[in-house]
Amino acid sequence: MHKINQIAWDDTVLPFQLDRSDIRGRVARLDGVLDHILTRHDYPAAVSALVAELALLTALIGPMIKLRWKLSLQVRGNGAIRTLAADYYAPADDQSPARIRAWASFDAERLDARTPFDQIGEGYFAILIDQGAGSTPYQGITPLAGGSLSACAQTYFAQSEQLPTRFQLASGLSRQAGDSPAWRAGGVMLQTLPAQPQSPAEGGSGEGGLIEAADILQGAESENWNRANILLDTVETLELIGPSVGPTDLLLRLFHEEEPRVYDAQPVEFGCSCTADRVRDTLSIYSAKDIAHMTTPEGIVTADCQFCGAHYEFDPRSLGFEATVDASGNPLTDKA
Numbered sequence: 290m291h292k293i294n295q296i297a298w299d300d301t302v303l304p305f306q307l308d309r310s311d312i313r314g315r316v317a318r319l320d321g322v323l324d325h326i327l328t329r330h331d332y333p334a335a336v337s338a339l340v341a342e343l344a345l346l347t348a349l350i351g352p353m354i355k356l357r358w359k360l361s362l363q364v365r366g367n368g369a370i371r372t373l374a375a376d377y378y379a380p381a382d383d384q385s386p387a388r389i390r391a392w393a394s395f396d397a398e399r400l401d402a403r404t405p406f407d408q409i410g411e412g413y414f415a416i417l418i419d420q421g422a423g424s425t426p427y428q429g430i431t432p433l434a435g436g437s438l439s440a441c442a443q444t445y446f447a448q449s450e451q452l453p454t455r456f457q458l459a460s461g462l463s464r465q466a467g468d469s470p471a472w473r474a475g476g477v478m479l480q481t482l483p484a485q486p487q488s489p490a491e492g493g494s495g496e497g498g499l500i501e502a503a504d505i506l507q508g509a510e511s512e513n514w515n516r517a518n519i520l521l522d523t524v525e526t527l528e529l530i531g532p533s534v535g536p537t538d539l540l541l542r543l544f545h546e547e548e549p550r551v552y553d554a555q556p557v558e559f560g561c562s563c564t565a566d567r568v569r570d571t572l573s574i575y576s577a578k579d580i581a582h583m584t585t586p587e588g589i590v591t592a593d594c595q596f597c598g599a600h601y602e603f604d605p606r607s608l609g610f611e612a613t614v615d616a617s618g619n620p621l622t623d624k625a
């Protein structure tokens with residue numbers, strides 16, 4: 290039976306609504322996508338855990354934005370784990386999957402036995418929305434606090450959007466009978482839009498005065514939110530990760546009294562936007578002298594994509610604003 294659930298629900302995001310509570314949410318399952326992301330890098334366990342958490346957050350948050358192109362989550366800190374980045378590319382049409390990629394930068398010699406989140410150090414959590422050419426990118430930033438990337442995302446929505454939000458996530462290596470171990474992750478997102486949001490004039494009750502859901506909701510909305518969160522607290526790790534428990538079964542187990550209603554699931558896959566032309570565009574701001582410093586003893590300029598590992602090699606004469614040949618090695622002529 291788990292094979293049927295695996296086919297139906299792996300690498301999907303399922304939107305739902307709790308009609309009794311006026312709360313919306315999503316259930317996400319990542320298996321092949323996450324395994325693809327993590328097996329391309331030899332990350333230590335602490336780094337893999339954070340990359341998995343950020344990829345899952347990206348999968349849950351991405352569909353709620355009316356995107357034409359890309360949503361990015363970025364984490365920067367001064368600890369051993371310096372950078373975490375994940376991108377969600379909106380589907381091209383109703384029949385296409387969304388695409389996700391993720392990556393991390395870290396100092397292996399500084400990693401220790403502390404929790405993964407603690408090893409990011411001081412820094413920030415950012416959400417960036419890029420709607421493509423002709424639009425102005427949006428960026429929202431919140432400090433690293435709360436003990437997890439999920440808590441940072443919850444703080445962002447409370448602070449910047451006045452939207453009480455809750456994430457419950459899990460990830461790990463999973464082994465099915467007869468199969469090799471593979472990465473899986475699953476999570477639930479809850480979110481409500483209060484009818485009369487309250488804006489604390491002197492900060493919130495969270496860490497460092499950050500706003501939390503309790504600072505925004507009141508009355509029946511607060512009761513509904515607390516009840517849904519208590520129910521979500523009963524979820525088990527294996528229920529989140531799957532594949533033996535499908536998302537619809539999970540919703541009924543957790544929220545059957547809240548009258549859950551599901552919508553069409555959104556498939557997701559691994560996807561990277563890197564191309565040779567994009568690398569050329571990035572290097573177009575450099576002079577011939579700068580390009581010379583990037584050139585290897587073999588006479589080429591190389592570039593590797595941090596997300597997918599793609600390797601590119603270029604003729605240095607074709608790069609920068611003083612290029613003398615095109616990408617095919619043909620001489621460039623002065624049109625003047």
